[in-house]
Every structure is written in C-alpha cells, then in structure tokens.
Amino acid sequence: MKIILVGAGLVGTHVARELTQEHKDIIIIEKNSETARIITNELDCMVINDDGSRLDVLQKVGIEDCDYFIALTGSDEVNMIACGMVASQYKNTKTIARVRNPYYGMMLNKHKSFLGIHHVINPEIEAADAIVRSIEEGVSKDVFSLIEDRVQMRLHRIVKDSRFAGKTIQQIRKEVETDFLIPVLNRENSMMIPTGDTIIQEGDELYFLGNPNTLDKILGQSLKRKHPVHKIGIIGGTRIGEFVIGRIRDLVHEQNKGLKRVFSSFLKRPEVSITVLEASKEKAKALSQLFPDITIINRDIGEEDVLEQEEFSKHDVVITVTESQTLNLVSAMMAKHIGAKNTIALVINNSFLKLSSSLQIDHVVSLKTAVVNSILRIIRKANIETIHTFYQDDFELLRLTLAPNAKPVGKPIKDLNLPKDALILLILRGSENIVPSGSTVLQAGDLLGLIAKKDVISKLETIFESTDEL
Numbered sequence: 001m002k003i004i005l006v007g008a009g010l011v012g013t014h015v016a017r018e019l020t021q022e023h024k025d026i027i028i029i030e031k032n033s034e035t036a037r038i039i040t041n042e043l044d045c046m047v048i049n050d051d052g053s054r055l056d057v058l059q060k061v062g063i064e065d066c067d068y069f070i071a072l073t074g075s076d077e078v079n080m081i082a083c084g085m086v087a088s089q090y091k092n093t094k095t096i097a098r099v100r101n102p103y104y105g106m107m108l109n110k111h112k113s114f115l116g117i118h119h120v121i122n123p124e125i126e127a128a129d130a131i132v133r134s135i136e137e138g139v140s141k142d143v144f145s146l147i148e149d150r151v152q153m154r155l156h157r158i159v160k161d162s163r164f165a166g167k168t169i170q171q172i173r174k175e176v177e178t179d180f181l182i183p184v185l186n187r188e189n190s191m192m193i194p195t196g197d198t199i200i201q202e203g204d205e206l207y208f209l210g211n212p213n214t215l216d217k218i219l220g221q222s223l224k225r226k227h228p229v230h231k232i233g234i235i236g237g238t239r240i241g242e243f244v245i246g247r248i249r250d251l252v253h254e255q256n257k258g259l260k261r262v263f264s265s266f267l268k269r270p271e272v273s274i275t276v277l278e279a280s281k282e283k284a285k286a287l288s289q290l291f292p293d294i295t296i297i298n299r300d301i302g303e304e305d306v307l308e309q310e311e312f313s314k315h316d317v318v319i320t321v322t323e324s325q326t327l328n329l330v331s332a333m334m335a336k337h338i339g340a341k342n343t344i345a346l347v348i349n350n351s352f353l354k355l356s357s358s359l360q361i362d363h364v365v366s367l368k369t370a371v372v373n374s375i376l377r378i379i380r381k382a383n384i385e386t387i388h389t390f391y392q393d394d395f396e397l398l399r400l401t402l403a404p405n406a407k408p409v410g411k412p413i414k415d416l417n418l419p420k421d422a423l424i425l426l427i428l429r430g431s432e433n434i435v436p437s438g439s440t441v442l443q444a445g446d447l448l449g450l451i452a453k454k455d456v457i458s459k460l461e462t463i464f465e466s467t468d469e470l
Contacts, residue, residue, distance in 0.1 A: 001025060002066050003379070006052030006082060007073035008032075008039045010348065011098070011123060014368045015072065015375055020045050021394065021454040024379070027061050031073075053082040055089065063090055068379055070096045076104055080115055087116025094118045096378060098371075102239075119378050126370040128243035131319060131344055132251070135229060139317060139342035139362045144388060146397065146449045150433060151426055152212045153388070153397070156219050158204040170196035176218055179435060180210035183425050183451050184395060191395045193423055193451065209425055211433070230272060233315040233340070235301055235331050236322035237278030237287045240346060240367075244319060245274055245291055277301060277310065301331050313339035321346045332361045382406065382464035384457065387449075394454045403466040404444040414438035419459050422452035 001024050005016055008030040016039075019026050026045040029052030030036040036049035050057045052071070063069065069086045071079035076099045083095035096119045099105050105122050137144045142155040158165050164172055169182050173196075185194050186205040192198075200206065208215055232248065234241045252272050274294040278284045284298040299306050301322070312318055318335040320328035325347040332345035342362045347353070350366050373386045388397040402409055408416055413424060413436055427434040428447040434440065442448075452460060 003068045003070060004061060004063060004066050005070045005072065007071065008035050009074060011368055011371050012072040013039060015372050016043055016045060018372050023455065023458045029057065053078050055085055066093045068094050068096060072098045076101050080117065083117045084115030096121060096375060100124065121371060121374055123367055123371050124239045125243050126374045127240050127346060127365060127367040128247055130365045130370040131244050132247045134344055134363045134365060135317060139344060141363050146387065151209065152215055154208045154215050154219060156206045156208055158200055158202055158206065160202055164200045165202050167200055168196060169194055169198050178214050178217060180208055180214055180218060181425060182206050183209050183423055191390055193421065229316045231315045232272060232274045233312045233318040234274065234276045235320045237276050237283040238321050238323060240321045241276060245294065248272065307335055308338055315340050317342045317344065319344045325349060325352060329359065333359060336360045381461040381469045384460060395451060396454060398450045398452060400448050400464055402442060402444055402446045405466045405468060406464055408442045408464060409444045410441065412439050412441050416463055419456040421456050422450060422460060425449045425451060
C-alpha cells in the first residue's frame with residue numbers, strides 16, 4: 001500500500017511512524033526544511049522537502065499509483081484544496097484531510113462530493129470521542145471492555161505474596177477452574193504473548209480476559225465497576241470541551257428517545273448536570289450562550305482551593321481539557337485528591353502515557369493517538385480497528401468483523417497461518433461468546449478480538465481481507 005502524507009507536524013509525524021511500523025509504503029512531503037531534515041533522521045521512509053499542495057510535486061513522487069493521500073498540514077484550506085486537487089485528477093486515490101474548522105467539517109460531511117474529499121479528520125472531535133468512550137468503559141486505565149460489556153480485560157500486578165507468583169499459566173488455569181485467558185503480560189516494560197509454560201514472576205503485569213463476573217471471582221471485585229454518571233465537571237472551555245458537551249447531550253437525548261447508546265448502561269435518570277470551569281471571561285460567556293442549560297464558572301484553575309469551593313469533589317467524572325497538557329494532568333490529580341470519583345486528562349504528547357500508571361488519574365486520553373486510530377480505521381483492510389494500545393510496548397488490542405466474503409470464512413483457525421505475534425482472543429457470534437481453539441471454524445459476521453504486534457498487522461490485513469479488497 002502506497003501512501004503520500006503531506007505535513008510532518010506533531011500529528012503527521014506520529015501518523016507516519018505508526019504506518020511505517022505496519023510496513024506501509026510512506027512518502028512524506030514537508031515544506032519546512034528543518035522539519036524535513038529532522039524527520040528524515042527519525043523515520044524509515046522517504047521524506048521530500050517541498051510543497052505538497054502543488055500537483056507537479058505530487059507527480060514527481062508518483063501520485064498516480066498512490067492508494068491514499070493524507071493532508072495533515074496546519075492549514076484547513078491547504079489540506080482541503082490539496083485533497084480536492086488529487087481527487088479530481090486521480091480517481092483511484094482515496095483522500096484524507098485534517099480539518100479543524102467545524103464549519104468546513106459540517107460542509108464536508110453533509111456534501112460528500114464537496115471537493116471530492118473522501119474522509120475528514122478533526123483532531124478535537126476525535127479526542128472528544130475518545131473521552132466519551134472512556135466514560136463508556138468505566139474510566140479506568142486498568143479495566144476496560146473489549147466488546148461492549150460482555151468481555152473485559154483487567155490488569156493484575158503480581159506482588160510478592162501473590163498466589164500466582166512462581167506458577168505457570170497452565171497451573172493457574174487448573175487451580176482456578178473457570179474460563180479465562182491471559183493473552184499478554186508485561187515484564188520489565190516488555191510485552192509478550194505467554195504460553196502455558198510461562199512462569200509468572202513477581203513484578204509481572206498480567207492482563208486477564210474474560211466475563212466480568214468470572215474475573216471478579218479470580219481477582220476480586222473490581223473497584224472500577226461502572227457507576228451512574230450524573231455530575232460531570234469539565235476544566236477548560238476549549239473546543240474539545242465543547243465537543244465533549246455536545247457528544248454527551250446528543251447521547252442523553254438519544255437515550256431519552258429509547259435508543260440504547262453509550263450512557264444508557266449507567267444513567268439512572270435522564271438528567272445529567274455539566275459544570276465547566278473556564279478562566280477566560282470571553283470563552284465563558286460564549287459557552288453560556290452556546291449551552292444555556294449548563295453551569296459555567298468563570299474562574300482560573302490556578303486559584304487556591306477553587307475546586308473545593310466549586311464542589312468538584314462531588315462530581316462523578318472530572319475531565320481536564322485545557323490547552324496545556326501539564327495543567328490537565330495536575331488538575332486531574334487535584335480533582336482526584338479532593339474526592340472526585342473519576343478523572344480523565346487530555347494530553348498531546350504520548351510520552352505522558354508511560355507515566356499514567358504512576359499518576360493518580362483514572363484515564364489519560366492522547367489526542368495524537370485518537371487521530372492516528374481514526375486514520376488507521378480508514379486505511380487498514382479487513383475493517384481492523386484498534387481498541388487499545390499498550391504504552392509499554394508495540395502491542396495492540398484489535399477487533400474486526402468478518403465480511404461475508406472474507407477469506408477466512410469457513411476455515412478453521414489453525415489453517416489461517418497467523419503470525420506468532422498475533423492471537424485470536426475470542427469470537428462473538430450472535431449472543432454466544434466463544435473462546436477459540438485451532439479447530440474453531442470462522443463464520444461470516446463473527447466479531448473477533450485479537451492481540452498483535454504492530455509489525456504483523458499488515459499480515460493480518462492480508463489474512464482477513466475480503467475478496468472485494470483484493
């Protein structure tokens with residue numbers, strides 16, 4: 001697969017790095033010479049120091065046989081025009097444009113033929129969606145649902161006197177006598193897919209997979225079970241904050257109409273109160289006009305005891321989405337310290353994800369990861385979607401639904417020749433949960449949960465693709 005990416009900023013670089021790890025053929029075009037020089041040394045792909053919005057430049061790098069053209073510059077207009085130009089000249093090339101302006105995004109979503117752009121990515125909307133999904137999952141960095149509420153992944157750390165320490169996974173399974181998997185473990189920040197003979201050591205981090213009730217029996221009841229969400233606090237009246245409010249209001253409205261959506265599993269009444277803390281008087285006024293039914297507090301998070309005075313300790317979820325990722329982390333920890341049930345912090349730099357396990361924050365959402373996952377959902381074949389990225393290593397938790405004409409349909413798993421760093425964890429077939437074996441025959445419509453290293457995802461695309469994608 002050949003991909004041309006224009007714009008090597010923070011997001012563009014991260015996208016390119018992820019795509020090269022999946023063995024995609026990437027060409028980066030970056031106008032800034034210093035940025036291009038730095039990226040050339042960092043990434044294993046071709047980097048062109050030129051203007052990617054010019055057709056002659058694109059022709060020089062082979063736009064005519066390009067599968068995807070991705071425009072991620074800092075200008076909405078440049079991204080849109082470049083994608084429109086490519087779409088008009090090269091009908092077989094799919095275009096993806098980063099567009100931050102909500103008005104442009106609305107136009108492009110309503111009028112699919114507008115400029116010929118196939119897909120629009122708004123980083124703020126992607127981050128807001130990730131935050132809302134985190135609320136759906138129960139706001140936890142150690143417990144999350146693989147598929148709806150039927151299957152759960154739970155992190156368990158092996159301490160000195162753990163009953164699992166010194167035993168093999170096979171021995172643990174015999175002792176527990178219930179249906180579960182340990183699909184992956186982290187040992188000294190190195191992830192591995194264990195075998196039955198793997199001996200568990202003190203300090204290991206095991207990821208248990210199974211029915212939530214089953215995991216409660218094995219590990220004890222999780223402290224992060226879902227609880228009704230009635231009071232939501234947001235620190236920062238940014239556009240991401242606006243989008244989060246909009247998403248929550250839409251979902252609550254849909255639930256009130258009888259549609260089962262994100263909040264339906266833990267809303268016990270239709271009312272959800274939202275309070276926003278915003279330092280800027282102008283932003284606070286604009287928010288109050290945009291959302292007249294929510295509480296806007298025009299105060300600075302830096303004021304002494306402001307969270308206590310405004311009773312953020314009584315909130316079910318506190319979300320920090322200011323322009324500063326450092327302030328978001330500190331504010332989330334402050335809210336947790338004074339008694340908020342759950343906290344979510346937004347970051348830009350993925351390096352903060354590695355610190356999240358040691359911070360008193362329930363969940364950290366990365367804007368860059370949200371954007372990358374959205375782009376990967378578009379580009380990957382076989383509808384392979386990332387559910388969770390393990391910050392310790394290059395493993396990902398994936399899911400996909402087998403199309404009617406997918407190549408594996410009617411075949412047992414043992415005949416798929418899966419790479420050694422990939423494992424099918426479970427299959428959802430209608431209302432049935434199946435823990436697969438090598439003899440399990442796959443059927444059209446099966447929803448598969450997998451774990452795999454990033455560098456084998458391209459092989460999974462080939463294995464699970466449908467004949468329509470060939």
